[in-house]
Amino acid sequence: MDGTTRYSIGELSRRTGVPVRTIRFYSDEGLVPPADRTHAGHRRYAPAALQRLELIRSLRELGIGLATIRRVLDHELPMARVALAQAEAVEVQIRALRLRRSVLRAAAARGTGPEETTLMHRLTQLTGAERRRITDDFLDATFGAGHDPAAAAMVRTALPDLPEDPTAEQVGAWTEIAGLLGDAEFRALLGRAAARQASGEPLAFEALAGDAVVQGAHRALAEARDADLDPGGAEAAALADALVRRFAEACGRAPDAEFRAWLTAQLAEAHDPRVERYWRLVWTVNGWTVLPQLVPVHPWFLRALRGGPGPDRPRAAGQLSSRAASQPPAGGAPVA
Structure with missing residues (x-):
């Protein structure tokens, strides 16, 4: 192929797959200038135009703008x-698409309506700094003023931090938080x-009962909970009755309805289901x-005393993740 070889705009289109209309636009923009024109004024292109068109098409498919492509072609x-x-x-776009996918999956799993789906999307679009501002405002x-700084520090060590590529489960949890x-x-x-x-103060009935009784009760409750014993079932009720008798005896009280109500009221005040x-x-x-040792047994005991299940059994959309990169900081979550 010598230096006199020329292609019509139609030939360039057939060889590259780029539409004639697009090639004409590139020519008008100076990205693929014609080598000359025929006597009738038709554009003719040198072989180098093939390479320029292939490069332009590849860069455009990769999402690069024409202004940047011009600077590349001009060296x-x-x-x-x-x-x-x-x-x-592209990495930013991938993260955005993954986040969008997680929101949609969370909406599908939770059976949410339009308003909650919109809320999930809006909350996940916040930057890390904006999410931190929400938690900082919450802490403030x-x-x-007047609150225990140790309590604030304890909560601050375990604030929620939505990852860049959250699962649908994490998106749902963040929305609920x-x-x-x-x-x-x-x-x-x-x-x-x-x-x-x-x-660090124990509940009143535990302080009266003493460490030995409390530790024994906590072991029995932890075993029942970790065995997935239904707190609303007959076995849990029998265990709760036995523990009420044990605590009453240690406290020098009768295991009657009054003592049971006193014990239940303390547990309810100390372990609200929402917390x-x-x-x-x-x-x-x-x-x-x-981690089992970081999950309090008091809520399970409270539900067993009341004879019914509670929010400790999470819904399908809010079940706990088994993906573990680390464990909560010491003091960052309630312990038994």
């Missing part, structure tokens, strides 16, 4: 630099629960393993 920008920048842009509202953080009543509950835990639910959601969002 103003090295191709390697452009490729690196585009690869980073919950542990403002966001609702709790904006609830003034919940903030007050968590503040009181954290203050009690930070103080327990919050910590489980934090474990889910952060991808922590639910």
Whole structure:
């Protein structure tokens, strides 16, 4: 092929697969200039135009804009630099698509309506800094002036942190957490629960019963819970009755309805279901393993006393993740 070889715009289109209309646009923009024209004014292209068109088409398919392509063709920008920048842009797009997929899967799994789906999407679109601002505002509202700094520090060590590539489960958990953080009543509950835990003081009936009785009861409750014994079933009720008798004897009380109500009231005040639910959601969002020694037995005992299941049995959309990168910091979650 010599230097006099010329192609019509139609021939260029057939050889490259680029539409005639697009080639004409590239020519008008100076990206693929014609070598000359016929007497009738038709554009004729040199063989180099084939290579330029192939490169332009490849770069356009990779998502690179025409202004950048022009600088590459004019040797103003090295191709390697452009490729690196585009690869980073594509990575951002991939993360966005994965997040979108997680939101859609969470909406499908939870059976959410339009409003909650919109909320999930909006919350997951927040930047890391914006999500931290939500949790910081929550901490300020919950542990403002006059609150125990140790309680605030304990909660701060285990704040929810949605990863860049969350699962549908984590998206659902983060959405639920966001609702709790904006609830003034919940903030007050968590503040009181954290203050009690930070103080390290046992419940009144446990303080009276003594360490030996308390530790034995905790072991029995942990075994029942870890064996997935239904807290609303007959076996759990029998265990609860036995523990009521054991605590009553150690406290010098009769295991009657009054003592049972006293014990139940303490457990209910110390372990509100919403606070327990919050910590489980934090474990889910952060991808922590639910370690048995960090899961309190009091909520299970309370449900057994009341004879019914509770929120400790999470719904399908809020079940705890088994993906574990780490474990909660010491003091970051309620312990038995």
